[in-house]
Amino acid sequence: MRLRTVLATAAAGLAATTCLTAAGPANARTDQQDSHACSPSVSLDRFSDALDKTTYEGTFVGNFSALAVDGDGSLAALSDRSSLFSLDAKTLAPESVVPLADESGAALDSEGLVIDRDGTRLVSSETEPSVRRYSRDGRILGRLPVPDALQVAPAGRAVSNGTFEGLTLFPGGRTLLASMEYALQGDSAGIVRFQTWQRTKGGDFELGRQYAYRTDTGLGVPEVRATPDGRLLVLERGFTSGVGNTVRLYLADPRHATDTSGVGNLTGQDGVRLTKKTLLADIVNCPSLGATAKQPQPNPLLDNIEGMAITGRTSDRLKVLLVSDDNQNAVQTTRFYHLRVRI
Template sequence: MRTRIPLALVTVAAALAGCVTAQTAAAQPPAPRDGRTGHACSPMVAVHGYSDSLDKTRYHGLPVAGVSALAPDGDGHLAALSDRSVLFTLDVARHGPSPHARTVGGVRLADGAGAPLDSEGLVVERRGTRLVTSETEPSIGRYTADGTFTGERLPVPRALRVRPEGRAEPNQTFEGLTASHGGRKLTASMEGPLEGDGTDARRRALVRFQNWRLGPPSAPARGASPTSQWAYPVDAGLGVAEIAATGDGRYLVLERGYDVDAGANTIRLYLADPRRASDVAAVEALRTGPGGVRPARKTLLADLGDCPDLGAPNPSPQPNPLLDNIEALAVTGRSHGRLRLLLASDDNERAEEVTRLYRLSARLPRG
């Protein structure tokens, strides 16, 4: 999602927008805050390093910017989706705290009519094709690794389409995308609520997560059909920026917001458990309480503003200079009972924002 509120900030030093990696910060780590890593954001999440190696870079003339989604591509690289309708291939360091990266591929994307996308969500399928959301309609299309549109689109329930065709607000649709159940189940998250949907008892807006059952590997889109839908309560002032399946029926949810007066990003990582949530696919207006729907249960894993800053610079006066406009989240593996995570921020091609990669780990509470 492109920033919709102008940043009321004064740029500090243009030099700080250059390329910085976490190796300097790692040389002088902050005082340990837990016995495991010394980089704890919370009892369940730790940040191990960051890298600005992609910031303000270009690949064959394409700005490496607007990063909205990340996904392992199966051959040791990482696919990175730009909301400027570009799909990049990244080579990211696998060892050490810093996720230092270089761009090794980049292709433009377009819809069936040749028009660019407002591309936000990404899944790399086992056969190498890419499922990409466009926030405009919204839509989910299938692309080959070289960026060719295959002509396959998943059906989208009418209510989730942008007004007046549906009840979604512009720029508040499919922001996140993830696959589970061996790639046979797909889940997309709406960034904001539909017109007419309400809040829970804590006045948190209820946003919808839509599921699809994909067809056989030989023709997954042709057999795709929308299935269940569930409600998720998003914190006041925030939106759902990304989701990632954890492999046990639960989902990581990245919530994000920007306070223009404080000049600060808020980034929170939640664990959502929809296994006892109501199926709201046929529910016209979401409400909780007696006679209402049961939303997914969510548990705060970490407010990333509480992470140590690792000595990171930032060209804007963030209270925690490590943070920026984080939009992308991917699970890259497991180690010692913890999920390995990679996050990325979208600099919106602004001097006062940074394209930054973050390496984190998360220990999930028992389900």
């Protein structure tokens, strides 16, 4: 999502502009003792501004809203300006770019990305909202059903520019989940809905359960990622003019939450069991590691963080990659953040 503010680079060049820091072995020290710790559960290995304000084959590299690991080990990065990049997972150097469009050929406000087990791409757009399936070369292969209430008003109750931001596939590949960024009209402020789909025997997806999740005051949900044990990493984000961004990482568990697909208005006082969440880290508490900001920020490391992918794991931690959406704005930065997260 394009937050309102006051408001072909060689691999060697990318490496030269990347901020690298050493990360010690997990058993050598605790996160509390680690100078890279953001919290007892999260540490920042390094960050990279290598792709900031660059182009690749005539396409602006930025506006990133989602990340995913492809089957060949490369990194897929989705721009909300209808471009899907393939990046080298180590250097971040762009290797290809594919344009995306809707059925009429119009550009998408593309926000969420899942690479399915057959290599096809599931992409959410917050315009309608929608979830479409694309081939590797960008052809539309199908479209998933969306509940009427989640459509943007007047067709439904969703607010414009506040719908399907996050998209993730749970382990096993049977359940897909999309996160709304903001509450529906008629729901209490801060209570957002997570919609799921279940894979059918034929391989399609049909509507499944829906869950309610309460954000911190003033924040929305730009991204979700399923963990190997069936829970969710949830990003919450907001922006205050003259102050900067707030970005928090939560661990959430929807497994015992109420199915809200049949609930009209969520008030917070209706007996609905919300998705439980636990704060893993407020990114403002991460070390800046020499980062600079082009506009006021409570920590110069911060920017408009919007995309997230789990890229691997060690014995006790997940390797998590975040990326900021620079909105193609001179005072914002395309920045990648390499985290280690203990859940």
